[in-house]
């Protein structure tokens with residue numbers, strides 16, 4: 243057991259602050275006020291600057307950011323050498339009494355399998371998890387800690403002292419008895435958040451939302467060896483004291499975008515139909531310790547660990563205008579906030595042709611959407627972005643790809659865009675103020691009427707659900723390319739898969755930590771969803787994705 247005095251050093255300054263305020267009630271009041279108004283924001287702004295900061299050890303001392311109970315610790319020593327895998331993983335995650343809700347089955351996809359792995363010793367001088375960290379002495383929850391670590395690409399999240407959250411790529415301390423991790427989480431009494439110098443550690447599964455990084459390389463997963471290795475991965479070498487870093491370095495040097503670890507062998511190549519990375523294996527199959535790095539796994543002859551290097555895959559980078567004027571005008575229609583820009587990015591990469599727009603947005607032009615400046619009827623672009631609805635506007639097009647997205651997500655995205663710019667965010671004041679309810683009242687019905695109009699007046703409609711495109715990029719994008727009347731180049735599509743994010747995705751760092759939708763809003767939005775669902779089904783199309791189909795009451 244931890245000695246009683248072993249109160250985490252992280253907590254000590256706070257106790258002092260509390261003692262101080264007890265003597266100075268007025269200041270305590272303003273402290274509370276400051277906390278209430280700024281608390282979450284301060285955390286979100288400062289909490290994770292450590293992600294990019296470096297420093298061999300200097301950064302590890304706790305430093306008080308804005309003095310409001312939210313602090314930044316530091317990042318791991320070096321940027322590279324981070325992404326480790328614990329190989330002594332004979333312990334399988336076992337659900338336990340206090341397991342987080344998403345472990346009880348069902349649950350959102352992003353949260354599946356974020357398993358508790360045990361209680362670990364922590365040491366203020368030598369942290370068990372050395373990534374970024376943050377503290378919240380009022381509202382810490384397991385979910386919040388996991389969310390923040392996962393979002394930054396870490397493999398582990400650990401909770402300590404009920405209030406402290408640490409992220410890391412490897413666990414650098416031994417485990418200990420479960421009876422030592424017994425403090426309740428400050429923001430969720432039903433879950434345990436470690437103890438004094440004890441961490442409740444969770445392993446985070448690779449989620450759709452966040453890529454796991456190893457320095458600048460991205461972890462792609464564990465894959466079975468391809469049928470013909472020389473064909474699939476042309477460069478190969480046996481490396482002494484093999485580690486992830488060594489293989490990534492080698493493939494980066496050879497200017498190839500995949501670094502593949504197979505025991506002592508490092509292979510490099512590009513994703514191709516011979517090795518498409520479409521069938522991911524259970525990561526456990528790849529858990530074979532690297533010879534040169536105790537906490538990393540290097541796979542073996544059968545199961546390969548794959549990373550994507552920073553080398554750009556140029557097979558899908560060229561873009562041009564259509565060489566001959568297109569005979570038909572194809573719309574890329576969506577409600578604002580439904581991922582239109584992302585879809586344009588994908589279509590341009592997949593087809594090699596610029597997309598146009600019904601509008602002109604200089605910032606998009608500057609980001610490389612060269613078709614933005616063409617008149618929408620120029621006939622030089624492969625499809626044309628539009629948010630219009632209404633009979634006349636729709637009938638101006640010969641065909642259309644209609645993108646539909648979860649209205650709950652689309653409304654929030656559009657609200658952020660409206661009040662914060664293309665990759666910005668609306669402020670807390672906007673969300674809490676009258677702007678948000680007003681916005682929902684006006685825009686939610688439009689979300690539905692937009693789709694209904696395109697289904698009704700559109701001539702040749704191809705519906706794409708944003709969520710399905712995300713889930714199954716390759717085949718959905720392939721369908722879109724075919725719908726646009728072009729031939730599918732698989733290598734090109736595989737290249738797109740490797741760079742699907744583009745540069746305009748909102749970073750996601752500033753998430754709301756509460757649900758902005760009131761029950762009344764939900765009732766009316768659910769109704770709209772069902773209307774759209776029915777309209778799709780009436781046309782023999784699949785209904786809306788299950789993510790946002792309301793559950794029958």
Ligand SMILES: *[C@@H]1O[C@H](CO)[C@@H](O)[C@H](O)[C@H]1NC(C)=O
Nearest residue numbers: 333334360416417418419420
């Ligand atoms: C560490 O974990 C292993 C496997 O779960 C367990 O058997 C062992 O008792 C743990 N160590 C301590 C000190 O509790």
Ligand SMILES: *[C@@H]1O[C@H](CO)[C@@H](O)[C@H](O)[C@H]1NC(C)=O
Nearest residue numbers: 468469470471472473474516
């Ligand atoms: C792999 O492909 C290459 C090139 O097509 C061929 O020469 C070789 O025989 C193939 N190897 C196997 C094991 O099929």
Ligand SMILES: *[C@@H]1O[C@H](CO)[C@@H](O)[C@H](O)[C@H]1NC(C)=O
Nearest residue numbers: 481482483484488533534535
């Ligand atoms: C591999 O590791 C061993 C033991 O640590 C060391 O003696 C040897 O020099 C290393 N070889 C290379 C090529 O790094």
